[in-house]
Amino acid sequence: MLxxxxxxxxxxxxxxxxxxxxxxxxxAEKDEEDNKAREALEAxxxxxxxxxxxxxxxxxxxVWGTMVAPPDPELPADPSEV
Numbered sequence: 160m161l162x163x164x165x166x167x168x169x170x171x172x173x174x175x176x177x178x179x180x181x182x183x184x185x186x187a188e189k190d191e192e193d194n195k196a197r198e199a200l201e202a203x204x205x206x207x208x209x210x211x212x213x214x215x216x217x218x219x220x221x222v223w224g225t226m227v228a229p230p231d232p233e234l235p236a237d238p239s240e241v
Contacts (some may be wrong), residue, residue, distance in 0.1 A: 165203060
């Protein structure tokens with residue numbers, strides 16, 4: 160998991176590069192800075208944390224699950240065997 164200190168450090172690094180007021184930045188520049196900070200935070204995440212976030216997006220109450228559906232089982236050719 161990411162620590163708040165690491166997150167704050169990244170946000171400070173990206174936000175301290177500009178000393179302009181927030182009204183002087185265009186929306187595109189704000190979005191670009193936000194994306195850079197988001198990418199930096201995403202790069203620090205472990206594969207397990209990424210997996211947990213993806214699985215919780217699918218089902219918030221999921222304790223364990225797979226990201227890929229299992230293949231269909233092989234059934235016998237003779238339907239009476241089922």
